[in-house]
Amino acid sequence: xxxxxxxxxxxxxxxxxxxxxxxxxxxxxxxxxxxxxxxxxxxxxxxxxxxxxxxxxxxxxxxxxxxxxxxxxxxxxxxxxxxxxxxxxxxxxxxxxxxxxxxxxxxxxxxxxxxxxxxxxxxxxxxxxxxxxxxxxxxxxxxxxxxxxxxxxxxxxxxxxxxxxxxxxxxxxxxxxxxxxxxxxxxxxxxxxxxxxxxxxxxxxxxxxxxxxxxxxxxxxxxxxxxxxxxxxxxxxxxxxxxxxxxxxxxxxxxxxxxxxxxxxxxxxxxxxxxxxxxxxxxxxxxxxxxxxxxxxxxxxxxxxxxxxxxxxxxxxxxxxxxxxxxxxxxxxxxxxxxxxxxxxxxxxxxxxxxxxxxxxxxxxxxxxxxxxxxxxxxxxxxxxxxxxxxxxxxxxxxxxxxxxxx
Numbered sequence: 001x002x003x004x005x006x007x008x009x010x011x012x013x014x015x016x017x018x019x020x021x022x023x024x025x026x027x028x029x030x031x032x033x034x035x036x037x038x039x040x041x042x043x044x045x046x047x048x049x050x051x052x053x054x055x056x057x058x059x060x061x062x063x064x065x066x067x068x069x070x071x072x073x074x075x076x077x078x079x080x081x082x083x084x085x086x087x088x089x090x091x092x093x094x095x096x097x098x099x100x101x102x103x104x105x106x107x108x109x110x111x112x113x114x115x116x117x118x119x120x121x122x123x124x125x126x127x128x129x130x131x132x133x134x135x136x137x138x139x140x141x142x143x144x145x146x147x148x149x150x151x152x153x154x155x156x157x158x159x160x161x162x163x164x165x166x167x168x169x170x171x172x173x174x175x176x177x178x179x180x181x182x183x184x185x186x187x188x189x190x191x192x193x194x195x196x197x198x199x200x201x202x203x204x205x206x207x208x209x210x211x212x213x214x215x216x217x218x219x220x221x222x223x224x225x226x227x228x229x230x231x232x233x234x235x236x237x238x239x240x241x242x243x244x245x246x247x248x249x250x251x252x253x254x255x256x257x258x259x260x261x262x263x264x265x266x267x268x269x270x271x272x273x274x275x276x277x278x279x280x281x282x283x284x285x286x287x288x289x290x291x292x293x294x295x296x297x298x299x300x301x302x303x304x305x306x307x308x309x310x311x312x313x314x315x316x317x318x319x320x321x322x323x324x325x326x327x328x329x330x331x332x333x334x335x336x337x338x339x340x341x342x343x344x345x346x347x348x349x350x351x352x353x354x355x356x357x358x359x360x361x362x363x364x365x366x367x368x369x370x371x372x373x374x375x376x377x378x379x380x381x382x383x384x385x386x387x388x389x390x391x392x393x394x395x396x397x398x399x400x401x402x403x404x405x406x407x
Contacts, residue, residue, distance in 0.1 A: 062335020
């Protein structure tokens with residue numbers, strides 16, 4: 001009997017061992033953890049700690065803040081993440097004034113904000129290293145990772161950051177009274193030359209890296225900043241490898257914006273536009289406003305021109321309160337708390353919605369600058385856009401519409 005039990009035991013163990021295969025044998029891929037880790041080592045970084053800040057309405061005051069403790073220029077940053085995302089960490093020591101030269105003269109300039117930051121792309125499972133130094137006018141340090149995603153980003157940033165700094169320095173210099181009109185003209189010509197060079201470097205990078213996550217980000221950012229025309233952006237986008245990049249956030253945003261640019265045109269029907277990011281959480285649907293003239297006002301409290309024009313928006317909202325006229329304020333860039341407080345304190349008595357990371361209301365009308373204003377007629381067609389090269393006076397247009405007997 002003992003021998004029989006022994007035989008059964010041996011057979012069971014053998015079956016278990018033979019039945020166990022490695023993940024590779026089963027062709028099972030281990031899912032990467034939804035976190036990444038950044039390990040930085042910056043010479044010249046003397047701060048004891050850094051603060052990572054990110055706008056996030058789920059945190060108190062609408063901002064997430066993490067303390068990153070620094071030991072002899074080294075620190076680690078870990079975050080949870082589900083997709084590719086551009087991060088930056090500001091280095092206060094690099095955000096300072098320094099002496100620059102232009103046109104044979106020396107003058108003081110402040111470091112451009114984004115040059116005092118560490119830029120990198122976080123993604124699930126990434127182990128990113130960041131090495132370099134805090135220079136006199138920028139963070140001269142760049143990221144890398146085993147997948148090469150941040151290596152690509154470093155490649156383009158190494159080329160353009162010094163050029164961007166030169167452009168900024170010349171801009172500051174030309175605004176001073178230290179130059180004659182002729183000298184200022186020469187400075188501005190030099191600045192334009194450097195800017196064109198920067199744009200061409202970006203174009204070449206996107207063209208030569210069709211499978212790169214970093215290239216899709218550079219295209220997204222360049223299109224948003226009007227470095228490329230819509231046609232140029234479309235051509236560069238079509239050069240990207242959709243098999244590799246479709247479904248990734250930077251690529252998908254460019255696609256959506258280019259689609260919006262082709263569809264959201266004067267005389268065309270407006271796109272679907274829905275959200276629950278309203279003052280009271282109720283549903284907003286632009287389609288429900290058919291039958292009215294609708295003014296979409298894209299604004300933010302951080303935008304000086306936006307705030308300067310709001311009194312006139314308010315005046316026209318009141319002026320045509322008895323007409324089929326609806327004003328919809330579309331806020332971007334503010335925390336929900338600040339957005340609601342400013343509206344309440346100033347009695348902005350019209351409809352308000354807010355764009356968020358989860359529901360980007362800038363994309364349907366391809367909004368790239370602030371303020372932007374869109375007017376829609378009762379049939380749901382766009383009849384005015386402040387982005388239109390043919391500049392018209394929106395307020396005169398509204399007065400003309402509502403002065404007619406039928407309105």
